[in-house]
Amino acid sequence: MKYNPPLIEKKWQKKWNDLNIFKAKIDYNKPKYYVLEMFPYPSGSIHMGHVRNYTLGDLIARYKRAQGFNVLHPMGWDAFGLPAENAAIENKTLPSKWTYSNIQVMKNQLKQMGLSYDWEREFATCSPDYYKFEQKMFLDFYKAGIAYKKETVVNWDPVEQTVLANEQVVDGRGWRSGVEVEKKKMKGWFLKISDFAEDLLNEIDNLNEWPDRVKVMQRNWIGKSRGATLNFSINNSKDIIKIFTTRPDTIFGATFIAISPEHQLSLEISENDNKAKEFLKFCEKQSNKEVDLEKGDKFGYETGLTVSHPLKKGVNLKIYIANFVLMDYGTGAIFGCPAHDQRDYDFAKKYSLEIISVIENDDILPYTGDGLHINSDFLDGLNTQQAIGVSIQELRKLGIGKETITYRIRDWGVSRQRYWGCPIPIVFCQSCGEVPVPENQLPICLPEDINFNLKGNPLVSHPTWKNTKCPKCNDNAFRETDTFDTFFESSWYFARFTDLNPSKAFTNEAFKYWMPVDQYIGGVEHAVMHLLYSRFFMRALKFVKTIDLKEPFNSLQTQGMVCHQTFKTEKEKWLFPDQVTKENDKFFHIDTKEKVIAGRIEKMSKSKKNVVDPQQIIQTYGADTARFFMLSDSPPNRDMEWSISGIEGSWRFLNKLWNFVNSLEIQETNKKLPDNLSQLHKELLAGLNTTIKEVTKSIDNFHFNIAVASIRSLFNALSSYKILNNDDKSVILHSTKKLLILINPMVPHIAEALWENLDENNMIAIENWPSVDNTFEVNNKIKIPVQINGKMRAVIEVQKDLDKDNLEKIALEEENILKFLNKAPKKVIIIPNRIVNFVI
């Protein structure tokens, strides 16, 4: 009987399904375990990134089940988003139709992978049954003052008459129209994440099972900084400019003032100053991406206004409008100290402004480090920390400034000028203004009869949808046509999985039982936004008393990307891996035979064609082989390289496993370990025990590749063992069964099939994880390296825990040691069970 993946995989998937093995139910007799992988956007078909993510999650789910946990392992669809609209325009279809048909396809593909989901909890976020709850949440936020409207700047495509996402802006131009993108001011809805910044920051310290790098990134994103606000009075005017600085100690080095183009003062100036107006227009054309702002050239406009330096009598500083000053951070105005800030330095050089050094240093300017202050009056001789304190004190005394804490994090703009998202439940009335939709009128559903041939947002151009009556005065009114950012849906979906209650977003009992998610797994690209928004969302829901939980994810693991070698023809055309053949270490096009250049190993991407379709892999090798390779290659948090030889190696191993287990003869008398174990038996069982320990530890630590290596080692020991008698058979059978339980979470179909072939009645899916049994530890001999000056010269085999004196004595009997030990050692370092080192 040959290993036939399609046959056994279908069979066991059906059995799991028919017997409802993975259905999750509240059970207070068992500890619960909620394992969740980031749900996918239904883009069309699954890719290797999904395969990796869901294989990792499924391994954990099956492992925890075997350990006796009551496991919740759900799956759903992050179904709103831009690609559906693009597809709708391109293929003349509806976003809903496109999305739901993609879900169909992808669900089938996931099912073929044999993932142990409770499919009864599946949902798509684009269904009103889901999004109606977030309309209610938004209303709660609105009433609690967490949601508010303010002006925001968006990318505007004047030809398409539409707002563009950052990714739709290519080199400053609209991706479809190709015309220069403008910045446009619009009103949009925001959530006050900044109100929760302090708590979001503090609680990071308690996220013990999150990767440090994610925590550091979130801390930096929140960006708490202590500094000072300080007022400069504008000469010949009653007005003042309030600036924020983290370095009030450098005040004596200030040589100019710069304000954001969006600053109130900039707008006032531009009203009577055409050149200023032009400059603001120019700034509007610039990208509003953080990268471009920081990397781009610094431009300024000299307003002609000056302020007087508050601490240097008679010194005036020019006010510039500058493109690198952000309105969203601090007060939208800074003082420039070119000697000690890179951006200020660049700006000062460009506009020939004075550069005054106020911190002693030997480096070239700008110098941003610590040091003793000079040219700074009462700050002279102080270091940075001291000078910051003293300068703030002085500013307070003068009544022109004070210590201020600011955060880099900006409020979350949740408005999107798009059709395929959750409608925002607000109505605009001529007389009543903005009015929240009463809860009994929810959900506000998206219209299906839309026309993507018209310009702009189909919700705006729809003939009737936005027309409604004001809930307050019943006069004619308009609906909000913005929809939510899709991060809105993904900020609470994990809690919705705990119960699909049709009338409430969450059922108290289920929420309390299952939440928080014990193990969350997903791409590292979500390190900040999705994960921070979700943390915020829980707090916001707690604030409006919907739930009582702050942190949604107890343990987090981030996975790396799946990469593949790239191939190009000599004419620089990308090729798919299956268009390339290898002969004598050289690559050729499989049809045309032309030379192919093998490029770098890069993240799989459609544009570079270095993709492998999981569907094809599963068809050729089966899901188990794909899963096994995913786990055996790299540790999950690192990038992995997909390769044909790698997948074939996994395929070979599963075949070997299949043939080996099926070659075992099963008799009743073999089902128990023999009473008297030989030395070889003991060694084998000790090896088994080591593997159980190692696999358990490796899975707990998310080092699945080590777990795989360890299982392979055990398999090598079992399959090379010469079976001579009945006792041998019993020991091998015993060990093989344990091996199957260990490997089951990785390759569940073949494990079930072999388990059945071993005459077992229960499914391996419900077997208990093997426990560690140290009684077989027989190895009391240990190998210890002997070094001379830290260089390995010999290895001695000794009793475990042998004392220092004996270790030294035995080491000195080694020929190679004597050879190198040509004089008396200055020092001998001996650590029992570890090392002997002679220093000469």
Place this chain on the structure above:
RNA sequence: GCGAGCGUGGCGGAAUGGUAGACGCACUGGACUUAAAAUCCAGAGUCCGAUAAGGACGUGGGGGUUCAAGUCCCCCCGCUCGUACCA
């Protein structure tokens, strides 16, 4: 630009400060076969040496701490991710 991470044989990767390269892939030799594939057995970091014994070198580069550094510290280089309207 800023923030974060990563860098070990031909390749993926192992390694509580203590034998660098576990496990696998690719490779080489052998067995089986009319032959190939598959499978099985054996070998292998590089260099010197005889294909041995043994030795030198070796974890992106440079410096440092230590009896001992892939691991800790400093500087540099390269690549990847995020950067707020992609998900």
